[in-house]
Amino acid sequence: xxxxxxxxxxxxxxxxxxxxxxxxxxxxxxxxxxxxxxxxxxxxxxxxxxxxxxxxxxxxxxxxxxxxxxxxxxxxxxxxxxxxxxxxxxxxxxxxxxxxxxxxxxxxxxxxxxxxxxxxxxxxxxxxxxxxxxxxxxxxxxxxxxxxxxxxxxxxxxxxxxxxxxxxxxxxxxxxxxxxxxxxxxxxxxxxxxxxxxxxxxxxxxxxxxxxxxxxxxxxxxxxxxxxxxxxxxxxxxxxxxxxxxxxxxxxxxxxxxxx
Amino acid sequence: xxxxxxxxxxxxxxxxxxxxxxxxxxxxxxxxxxxxxxxxxxxxxxxxxxxxxxxxxxxxxxxxxxxxxxxxxxxxxxxxxxxxxxxxxxxxxxxxxxxxxxxxxxxxxxxxxxxxxxxxxxxxxxxxxxxxxxxxxxxxxxxxxxxxxxxxxxxxxxxxxxxxxxxxxxxxxxxxxxxxxxxxxxxxxxxxxxxxxxxxxxxxxxxxxxxxxxxxxxxxxxxxxxxxxxxxxxxxxxxxxxxxxxxxxxxxxxxxxxxxxxxxxxxxxxxxxxxxxxxxxxxxxxxxxxxxxxxxxxxxxxxxxxxxxxxxxxxxxxxxxxxxxxxxxxxxxxxxxxxxxxxxxxxxxxxxxxxxxxxxxxxxxxxxxxxxxxxxxxxxxxxxxxxxxxxxxxxxxxxxxxxxxxxxxxxxxxxxxxxxxxxxxxxxxxxxxxxxxxxxxxxxxxxxxxxxxxxxxxxxxxxxxxxxxxxxxxxxxxxxxxxxxxxxxxxxxxxxxxxxxxxxxxxxxxxxxxxxxxxxxxxxxxxxxxxxxxxxxxxxxxxxxxxxxxxxxxxxxxxxxxxxxxxxxxxxxxxxxxxxxxxxxxxxxxxxxxxxxxxxxxxxxxxxxxxxxxxxxxxxxxx
Numbered sequence: 001x002x003x004x005x006x007x008x009x010x011x012x013x014x015x016x017x018x019x020x021x022x023x024x025x026x027x028x029x030x031x032x033x034x035x036x037x038x039x040x041x042x043x044x045x046x047x048x049x050x051x052x053x054x055x056x057x058x059x060x061x062x063x064x065x066x067x068x069x070x071x072x073x074x075x076x077x078x079x080x081x082x083x084x085x086x087x088x089x090x091x092x093x094x095x096x097x098x099x100x101x102x103x104x105x106x107x108x109x110x111x112x113x114x115x116x117x118x119x120x121x122x123x124x125x126x127x128x129x130x131x132x133x134x135x136x137x138x139x140x141x142x143x144x145x146x147x148x149x150x151x152x153x154x155x156x157x158x159x160x161x162x163x164x165x166x167x168x169x170x171x172x173x174x175x176x177x178x179x180x181x182x183x184x185x186x187x188x189x190x191x192x193x194x195x196x197x198x199x200x201x202x203x204x205x206x207x208x209x210x211x212x213x214x215x216x217x218x219x220x221x222x223x224x225x226x227x228x229x230x231x232x233x234x235x236x237x238x239x240x241x242x243x244x245x246x247x248x249x250x251x252x253x254x255x256x257x258x259x260x
Numbered sequence: 261x262x263x264x265x266x267x268x269x270x271x272x273x274x275x276x277x278x279x280x281x282x283x284x285x286x287x288x289x290x291x292x293x294x295x296x297x298x299x300x301x302x303x304x305x306x307x308x309x310x311x312x313x314x315x316x317x318x319x320x321x322x323x324x325x326x327x328x329x330x331x332x333x334x335x336x337x338x339x340x341x342x343x344x345x346x347x348x349x350x351x352x353x354x355x356x357x358x359x360x361x362x363x364x365x366x367x368x369x370x371x372x373x374x375x376x377x378x379x380x381x382x383x384x385x386x387x388x389x390x391x392x393x394x395x396x397x398x399x400x401x402x403x404x405x406x407x408x409x410x411x412x413x414x415x416x417x418x419x420x421x422x423x424x425x426x427x428x429x430x431x432x433x434x435x436x437x438x439x440x441x442x443x444x445x446x447x448x449x450x451x452x453x454x455x456x457x458x459x460x461x462x463x464x465x466x467x468x469x470x471x472x473x474x475x476x477x478x479x480x481x482x483x484x485x486x487x488x489x490x491x492x493x494x495x496x497x498x499x500x501x502x503x504x505x506x507x508x509x510x511x512x513x514x515x516x517x518x519x520x521x522x523x524x525x526x527x528x529x530x531x532x533x534x535x536x537x538x539x540x541x542x543x544x545x546x547x548x549x550x551x552x553x554x555x556x557x558x559x560x561x562x563x564x565x566x567x568x569x570x571x572x573x574x575x576x577x578x579x580x581x582x583x584x585x586x587x588x589x590x591x592x593x594x595x596x597x598x599x600x601x602x603x604x605x606x607x608x609x610x611x612x613x614x615x616x617x618x619x620x621x622x623x624x625x626x627x628x629x630x631x632x633x634x635x636x637x638x639x640x641x642x643x644x645x646x647x648x649x650x651x652x653x654x655x656x657x658x659x660x661x662x663x664x665x666x667x668x669x670x671x672x673x674x675x676x677x678x679x680x681x682x683x684x685x686x687x688x689x690x691x692x693x694x695x696x697x698x699x700x701x702x703x704x705x706x707x708x709x710x711x712x713x714x715x716x717x718x719x720x721x722x723x724x725x726x727x728x729x730x731x732x733x734x735x736x737x738x739x740x741x742x743x744x745x746x747x748x749x750x751x752x753x754x755x756x757x758x759x760x761x762x763x764x765x766x767x768x769x770x771x772x773x774x775x776x777x778x779x780x781x782x783x784x785x786x787x788x789x790x791x792x793x794x795x796x797x798x799x800x801x802x803x804x805x806x807x808x809x810x811x812x813x814x815x816x817x818x819x820x821x822x823x824x825x826x827x828x829x830x831x832x833x834x835x836x837x838x839x840x841x842x843x844x845x846x847x848x849x850x851x852x853x854x855x856x857x858x859x860x861x862x863x864x865x866x867x868x869x870x871x872x873x874x875x876x877x878x879x880x881x882x883x
Contacts, residue, residue: 008510008553010541012502095346102345121343122674123369123590125376127512128604128665132672146357148348 001092001144003161006041017044019080019089023072024049025060025209027185033164048080060211061190068209074259078114081138088131088139091260096148100252106145112136114258140260149205150230157223166204167226169218173197180214272350275478278359278374278407280398281384286415290384290453291347291360292325294475297460298349325453344374353479368401368623368637369590372677375405376663379483382411382474387420387450391433397623403441404586404639404679406659409483410438412448413474417466418455424468440626445481449474485659488549491575492516492524493653493661495606496568500555508539508555509564511607514660516572518556519547526562527569527577527651533560550660567608569651569661577651577661580683586621586655587614587642589634591668591675597633598765600799601675603646605664611647611802612666618642632762634676643684647802655679669795670849702782706740709881710779712804713872716791716851717814718843719829720821722860722868726814727788729869734784737873739882742778744771746789759840765796772800779808784881792848807879812872813854818843820861 005014020034038045050058053071060068081089095102105121107129122130133139144152156163174181175197182189184197189211191197202215203226220226251259279287312324347358359374375381381402385395402410412434420426431448438446449458450466451474457463458473472480497511518524518535525532538545539555548554556570564570571577589595595614603612620631620640634640655662666676703710713730715723724745731743749771750757757763768791775785791797801809821843822830833841840846851857856875858868876882 007541009498009500010555011506011508011539012500096348099345102347103343118343123373123677124674125373125665125677126659126663127377128606128663130604130665130667130672130674132602132667134672146346146348148350150350 001090002037002041002043003159004143005090014043016090017046019046019048019084019086021073021076021080022047022049023060023068023076023209024054025068025072025188025211027164027166027183027207027210027213029166030164030207033162037162046080046084048076048083050076050079059188060209061188065212068212069254069259070257072209074254074257077260078258081114086138087133088141090141090143092144093142093260094147094149094152095145098251100255104142104145104255106142107131108140108142109133110138110140110258114138116140116255116258118252118256150227153223153227153230157227163223164207166207168222169201169203169220169225171199172202172215174200174202174215181217182213183210183215185210272353272355274355274357275380275481275483276357276359276378277380277382277478278361278371278378278402279382279384280361280371280374280402281413281415282386282392282394285384285386286453287360287384289325290382290413290415290451290459291358293453293456293459294358295347295349296325297456298351298475344370351475351479356478368397368639369588369677371398371401372405372588372590375402375407376677378402378405378407379485380409380411380478380481381407382413384413384415385430385434387414387416387426387430390430391437393624395434396437396625399438399441400621400623400626401639403443404588406655406679408442408444408485409481410443410446411474411477412446414448414450415453417450417457418452422450422457422465424466427469447471447477447481449477487515487551487658487660488517490515490550490658491577491653492518492522492570492572493577493658494518494524494556494570495608495661496564496566496570497607499565506557507561508557509570510553510555512553513548513550514606515550515658517547517549518554520544523573524556524558524570525573525576526564527571528579528649529563530579531562532573533558533562535559567606567610569606569608571651577653578683579649579651581646581649582615582643582684583646583650583652583680584618584641584643584682584684585664585678585680586639587634587644587666587676587678588639589636589676591673592636593668593675594636595634595640595676596765596795597762598769599793599795600647600669600802601795602667602669603644603664603678604667605646605650605652606661608650610650611799612664613645613799614642615645616643641681642678644678652680652683654682656681669798699780699782702780704782706782707883708739708782708784709808709883710782711784711808711810711876711881712775712779712800713784713786713810713812713876714791714797714800715786715788715812715814716797716854718816718818718821718848719790719841720824720826721814721816722865723788723790723814725865726858726860726868726872727786729865730872731786733869733873734876734882737882739784740782741784741786743786743788744775749774759846761793761840761846764792768793768796768800772796772803775800776803779804784876790842790848792842792846794849794851797851810856810875810879811851811854812856812858813851814858814860814868815850816860 009015050072058068058071093101103118105124109122110116173184175184175195181200181202200217201219203218203220204213204215207213218229220229279291281287345360349356359378361371361374383395383398385391414427414430427450449471450469451458457465460475462473493514493516495511495514496509500508500510518538520535520537522535523532524535536557536559538548539557597614600611600613603610617631618641619628620634620638622629623639631640653661662680664678665674668675699710715727717723727743731741734741754767754770757767771787771789775787778785797811825831829838832838833844842848
């Protein structure tokens with residue numbers, strides 16, 4: 001999405017800043033990539049963390065994925081948008097990711113409280129988008145709505161877009177939890193009694209908070225190999241996201257609360 | 261080679277289609293089946309599906325494919341699709357985007373939404389029921405929205421024992437009524453979404469069927485709309501001006517092709533220039549065509565901004581401020597004739613009002629009915645007037661430049677969608693006669709700036725009293741004024757108007773135009789009108805230059821107005837003798853940000869009028 005935005009405004013500069021909601025539990029490689037990329041491109045990066053949540057000791061391990069996601073992602077995002085008074089925020093979500101996303105508009109209206117009301121969405125015809133909001137209201141904009149995961153990787157290949165290394169297979173320290181591989185990214189990760197991190201060749205298809213993001217065993221070290229792997233996989237991209245499995249209709253519920 | 265296949269993939273073409281059918285015709289099941297049989301459902305999704313099928317499914321012990329598509333919790337529980345959902349799948353030959361749209365009567369707007377970007381429609385018919393009223397409705401909407409290719413999917417053929425005679429009768433019925441709808445192709449297919457007959461492979465059980473199976477047809481049909489062969493149209497989305505040495509115009513080509521050296525005109529002004537370069541982040545292009553996002557640099561510096569349309573000089577769009585269109589109403593609140601809405605036409609945002617509803621279209625019979633308004637999900641043929649010149653092509657000729665959406669100014673909801681049929685002659689042949697003495701010069705003689713003071717409030721709030729006091733004060737100070745009062749205007753200019761919403765809108769429109777003419781004569785015009793609707797007050801504001809329209813809210817609680825009741829109207833209204841009385845059985849929308857908010861309780865009219873004078877002085881209207 002950043003690549004597309006840079007191209008769209010060329011030769012002009014990106015006319016908006018980037019915002020990262022940092023839960024403090026993101027993969028270290030991802031943070032390093034973020035900082036390096038924004039420095040190299042000379043774009044403005046805003047980083048926001050819900051300090052109050054941090055002070056109350058919220059974390060993905062002790063608090064559970066549901067509470068952690070709500071406080072450190074959903075609430076933090078709302079706080080950050082309010083703080084800067086943004087009336088629109090771009091997101092990379094796609095309709096093929098999840099069933100409730102399939103019904104979301106490209107310009108998705110949010111009330112003053114950032115609430116998504118799936119039953120009262122503005123009809124979206126042709127490519128004529130209704131961008132009007134009153135003060136305090138906002139729009140989440142999803143330019144990649146109609147792309148599929150396969151489209152994304154094709155585009156990455158064709159445009160040679162740099163990626164976070166975690167998307168590519170490498171030997172990494174992991175433990176098995178609930179049938180999925182979780183990476184031990186730093187010393188905060190509590191091992192269960194008798195549990196020992198093993199080294200496996202794994203990669204990630206999506207990057208959330210590291211204790212909540214499952215890796216897949218893979219040999220794909222290049223974009224081409226990832227594309228080939230996707231052709232044969234029998235699992236969807238978000239299967240590694242433990243937060244989706246919290247409860248039935250989990251994503252719809254989170255989105256109504258203000259999640260991206 | 262495998263690698264070559266991957267490389268070639270992005271070049272696959274894309275087919276957008278919609279599925280339409282009534283509840284229980286099996287739309288979602290059909291899409292679920294297409295996804296499943298194309299091996300596009302992943303194992304974890306299939307496990308979730310099996311879990312959901314046991315909980316909500318209607319297919320017994322089998323997997324209910326509809327649940328794969330019905331995304332929202334409420335829908336899974338009620339077993340209906342309540343909104344437009346988009347699905348994606350890719351085969352060896354093509355990529356597909358499917359809009360799944362509901363068949364409920366109240367959801368015409370969703371179908372129109374799905375159809376607006378589709379090239380093909382699958383119209384589902386339950387083989388047991390045949391062609392229904394809904395089938396006609398869906399076909400008519402597809403036709404209006406410009407879809408030219410139809411698949412007639414006669415579903416549940418298993419439930420009529422794969423009977424050829426039943427199938428052929430349905431096809432005959434359909435072709436008979438669809439012949440006037442302008443479809444280029446109509447391909448009938450007998451199928452069973454639930455069991456997969458003729459969906460992704462040919463079924464042995466319909467050996468009598470000589471036509472294609474569904475996926476085969478979807479993969480091979482040529483829907484090329486020839487949009488790149490149409491005349492060049494480029495709606496300017498953004499003026500790209502990173503530094504003083506560069507000025508480019510960014511946007512997506514709506515139709516046609518462009519290359520460096522081509523002549524172009526700015527459609528509304530008619531100014532001509534040539535394209536210097538077709539630029540992208542990857543460097544200049546030799547040429548670009550419909551769908552490409554590019555930045556154009558031009559040989560001359562013209563006044564071009566967002567919303568302008570660049571076009572081929574030898575085949576220009578029509579430019580007009582009045583046109584006729586098919587309008588689909590999508591708002592909960594019915595259309596109000598004469599009300600000022602906002603339209604998006606291409607990248608342009610412009611005030612718009614519906615000046616006449618010629619007739620509405622009964623979507624079930626295609627008959628024309630007389631209408632004063634359009635309610636949710638109704639379709640009408642309307643005349644519209646825009647707040648400026650608009651460049652467009654008839655929708656039939658160009659789907660990209662002949663459409664618009666209508667937005668309510670206050671709720672900001674998208675309340676309508678329109679497809680332009682033609683420009684109205686009366687707009688084309690009317691031109692402004694330039695005047696040599698401007699309003700500033702007329703006003704300068706009077707030592708004042710022309711302005712419109714708009715007093716709004718409930719009946720009995722004190723508007724007329726304060727307005728009279730204000731005019732006396734201004735007059736005494738030597739200013740030239742005019743006072744327009746609601747009741748007085750209704751004795752003459754507006755005596756043909758009543759108190760319905762549409763008549764109130766027209767009342768204010770006329771008053772606004774008259775008051776504007778008076779400000780052009782250099783006067784300070786005091787308008788005293790209940791003017792209950794924000795939209796109309798904003799419309800009048802829009803007639804005036806910025807700063808010359810001053811809204812004054814005369815704020816008196818309704819209990820106090822009813823107690824004062826200077827004309828005895830409240831007691832009549834409460835007794836039911838007056839209908840549509842503001843505050844009793846008609847709404848009053850208070851101003852949100854008036855220039856002056858006067859609460860009258862406990863105040864003297866004289867002092868309140870003085871506060872208006874003070875405001876005018878502070879704003880340099882009284883020199």
